[in-house]
Amino acid sequence: MIDLVRLRREPEVVKAALARRGVSPEVMDAILEMDVKHRELLQEAEGLRAEVKFLSRLVGEARRDKDAETADALTEKSRKLGDEERGATEAMERVGGLLHDELLMIPNLPAAEAPDGADENDNVELRRWWVGMDEGLPFPTYAEHQKVPHWDIGIELDILDLEAGARLAGSMFPLYRGDGARLLRALSAFSLDRHLGVYQEVRPPTFALTSTMMSTGHLPKSSDDMYAIERDGLWAIPTAEVPLTSMHAGEILEESRLPIRLCAQTNCFRREAGAAGRDTRGVLRVHEFEKVELFAYCTPEQQEDAFNDILQRAEGVLQALGLTYRLLDLCAGDLGTSSMRTIDLEVFSPGVDRWLEVSSVSKFGDYQARRAQVRYRTSEGNNTLVHTVNGSALGWARVWAALLETYRQEDGSVVLPDVLAAYMGGNATIPARAS
């Protein structure tokens, strides 16, 4: 949620920032009007309530003095004011509710350094990385045996069974088997181990309450994109960001504890509503996938470092896996609701001949913390909202695809990078089937 006080104080600055991501100034003006109205009603209601409380105290005193006549008269007067107060409070709460609902729909202000632009076409490529780049090798070229899409490799090596997945849960719910399943497990373990000691490992619940979803900004805006378990009032998390952001909801943290760095591996669920017909083959767009998330609660001063650390670690995983990737600086118009700055990592996968998004590193300022009410006590004793930062390291379904396609050998086998061997029982080769 954006800062209402700031909107009041510098409306033009806020409006200009939000206009960069397509929020019309009229919307903000309407909110400002509602805010004025709300405060008017608030004053009226509080004034009446103060009077009722004052009279009530007098009633008590009169009763104590055995002055029944005065007490009765005051009671009558207070009762009438009480009725009035109820009406005023109701009006105030109604407007306040509307104001709050509107405010929840307003996205975060883009950071100054986030590039201008309307949609994904305006995102800015910052740089690319590939094996040997530092030694001066050119951008890699890929051989014919690498230009096989992973869904074919999956069948060929008997490690991916999309039909079985579809039979069990519907299309876009993949089923991995054998070394394919083991590879996924290896990737999560490999990544988590890299961050151990700096980022505390967390294994949160897979489902979250509506109120929890609100904190990260996934609700109320994106309910269509998520799976709901209506009977129990739960939502399947689309990312570990959801539980991690709310882990300290409502708390006031000691400044000395910050930054609090967390990492978590979870399954992530996305309905991919509106994406029907796109990327229906393979595992590029699926309803359920595994992901390792890095996360930090920090002070405003720590935010930049926290952001860069997560970005570096996400890159580090890709470099360790020897995958070609690029960095995309998301333009203001393409930022997620809660984000003020996001850098996407896209891996190049030769089989499908495309760049695939495998990580999204974002900083949120106090936008999420305001919703979740996560604060810290500064050394001066003030309570201030924390800043939150997070990023994937990484979303595995697409990495899985890129690994198979990148490391496919002429004989059809896949020789994975050595770093994974320890997590694959010492053998990082997925053999070709003898057929």
Place this chain on the structure above:
RNA sequence: GGAGGGAUGACAGAGCGGCCGAAUGUACCGGUCUUGAAAACCGGCGUGGGCUUGCCCACCGUGGGUUCAAAUCCCACUCCCUCCGCCA
């Protein structure tokens, strides 16, 4: 799933219709004393909001109700603890 107990400020813990936003202790911050520290003593010390910045309002798990007046009474719910049952 059944029975019982509980939820109050950073923590512990009183209060059970009316000067209670809340005793007391600990912790914390400032001061006196001290070479310094500790101890002792003195003072301060919840959060959020509104406006005429001195006052007002809200908050005692959450939501509703009773009342002139609710932390206190009533109802529902949530969570925690103990015991029983069930279970990976």
